[in-house]
Amino acid sequence: MSVDQLEQASDATLVVSIGRYHEDALAEVYRRHAGAVFALSRRLLSDRTLAEEIVQEVFLRLWNDPDRFDPQRGSLRSYLLAQCHGRSVDLIRSESSRRRREEKELTLAAEAGYDLEREVWDLAVGDRVKNALRELPDGEREAILLAYFGGHTYREVADLLDTPEGTVKSRIRAGLKKMRGELTAVGIG
């Protein structure tokens, strides 16, 4: 494919080309999505070097196993970010219990002033995504952010927020559904 064709190709087309060992297709996917993958990983791990390793791993995995991406099940961007998130969370959870305790204490200490707004604004997300998040009930928003950006399981979130586990998992699911509805209604997603 020429440069123009690459730039105009859909993500799904690029993945098919990757399956045919077209390196320039992978380069185009990297150009489109590596920034988001890197930003998410760096946010989760607070470590630039580790985040770069995650980026490398995510794109090599796409190169080696493009069939794992199914365009019928969502966008390439969400697929890559899910890979990045899963791997980053694995790293967070593989660290020593010392760090986990420290993290928990830190979060608990900051609980009253846990700056959800800052968490959101730092993401550089679009206004509509921010609005959709802001409109969620506090409990749903907190649960989603602690799980997604804190790398916590819903059980840990329940502990952190002193809320029953069942309530937390329900809130996460309900909050995500509401956001999906909101965003779809305004033409996103």
Add this chain to the structure above:
Amino acid sequence: MMGFSHDEIMELLGAYALDAVDDHERDAIEAHLPECPRCSAEVADHREVAAMLAYSGAPAPEGVWSKIADTLEEPPPELDLAGLTGRRPAPVATDELAQRRDRRDRRPVLLGAAAAALLVVGLVAGAFIGADDATPSDPGELAAASIETLARDALNDPSAKQVSLSSPDDEPISATAAVHSDGSGFLLGTSLPALDARETYQLWGVREGVVVSLGVLGHSPDVVAFHLDPTTEALAITVETAGGVPVSNNPAILVGTVA
């Protein structure tokens, strides 16, 4: 579902999409998803929302692409074909040789894109009849005899493309195929040893780097008819579990270019 009800699984889907479940819960959900389109769709929706939360207009990190590019594997089918068409690689340094040998070990693995499985439908239009499936005195025997005649004719037809399949590992096995210009082809005279009944030989075509199944040959093939796209560049044979596979992860035991 490892002790989880469907409702319990559904309640966990939001947390699962955010990687916020425990290992045993994740295992249960992942066992459930392939058989439940509704739950699969919900997880996909949740992940789209998560992707939007993670949205960032940040530029790609500098220097990482060059590290990725350095480690990309070369295209397997093309490298296979280079050896078979008589083109020899230039002499290389010992450690580079070792590197190439390492790659060669993985090279014949028939990796295909998702599109390959779709192309199978379009390309496998012909009949694939393994003569080993025919039993004496039944119509299958006649069909096999007829295919054998057609195959011999194709072999002797100067206008048909002749394909010699040989082992990339220099094993003493081979097969010959003849392909007419309309794409009808015959694989015959194989020296392939009979496999266990739970296994089968499978024939593949390679076109523009995409590997496409051309048919399941049975565990003891003799003469087989197939059909391929006229632009197919190479044929390969793998050993698979009986019934064949849409996409192979096994090494080719025989490969040959369509001259």
